[in-house]
Amino acid sequence: MHTPASMVMGIVFAPLGLVLVFTAAITPQWREGQARLSMAGPGSLLRAGAKGSGTGARSGSAETLLLLRSDGLWESCLQVEHSELKQCWPVAGPYQRDPRVRLAQGLVLTSLFLCGTGIVLACIGVRCWTDLPLRGVAASGGLLVVIAGLLSLIALGVYTHNLKRLGIDPNQEISNPRSPQLSLYPAGSLYFGWLGSCLQLVGGSALLFSFKRPRCPTCPSRPEQTVCPACHSCPEMTSKTDMDVYEVSC
Template identity: 60%
Template sequence: MHTPVSMVMGIVFAPLGLVLVFTAAITPQWREGQARLGVGGSELLLLRSDGLWESCLQVAQSELKQCWPVSGSYQRDGRVRLAQALILASLFLCGAGIVLASVGVRCWTDLPLRSVAAAGGLLVALAGALSLAALGLYTHNLSALGVEVPPMQQQQQQHDPRAHPTNGLPRLTLHPAGSLYFGWVGAWVQVLGGAALLLSFKCPRCPSCPKPTHTQDIEVYEVNC
């Protein structure tokens, strides 16, 4: 069987986009920032990063790193929750679309199921649109989302009630990080893969193929004049 180019592109791009969006979803580098903290006459450079489900704080040029599930005002922010829901829906739809597309392409047979492959492409394209919506929402409100206090600092505040919640962690200037870029690339790859599979609705033309001729059965009989 000669698989159409559009189907090949779709069946390759869709899983690639799924992997990229999934990688972005589970990593905590959606946004990051740096801050300098004076401790005992010395100055430490802190690296802060946030994702959809995890946040991390690391001391620069050292192995000291602490990660924790998102909590506080960041977790309760409606925009973060909406981005989480959109990403989860995108992953589910993309996975279902890939299954449908694989069944529709039917590389083990001579004739593909074009409608099934195109339906899978529609799901993959919709998944890419949901990913783009989540990424756009997060990027637009990146600096406005709350910054939760690390558990280690919360314990220090419990031992020292006079400490101000923000004294131990200076205000950070946050900017987009690597996971966010992975997500953007993956979302666009999903859209391209879904669009390629959607072309399966149209049957290809073969100019070099002989055209079928429809002959009518003609009954021959003799006529006596």
């Protein structure tokens, strides 16, 4: 059986999109930020760690550290620049309770579930071990993959639009103006998510074309009758070899 090109494209792009969205979901680089922290006090642990790693920087008479902060959907990390001092922890506090972060988490999880289910249905519908694919099943899987791509795009859009405001309390900034300010910007996991979502849409749309059945050849002796070689309704068709039948299979 010649598998339609749309099915092949969907079977290739949909799993690739699923892998990229899953990679984006589990990595903590949805947003990154930098902040300079002043090290005060002779017994400061940060001062001792910076001296041991050579990361201290003098600005006038004060030493500062450059902290690198990264946040994901389920994990946050903090690292001192040019050192091995790094710590990661599950998201907590205002960032975890932010309704936009929780919305993104729910949409991404739903997207992954729907995309996986759609890929299973598409694989069953293609049925490469038989003459005729189950076009309705494959197209239904494509519809689920398209919905999954749309959900992940919505999650990424909500997160990106509110990236600098997620988990930040304006009242806390006013009450503590000396706290280090982070300059937040999009990170690599977002780009993985955008690419994976687009691949899901392309793969799902290709599978949707499975609803359209190809035109079957007509019987030479009866041109008004449209037949499929698998039905063996035409004597001219049944006399052909199996190879010829597979070449024009619909």
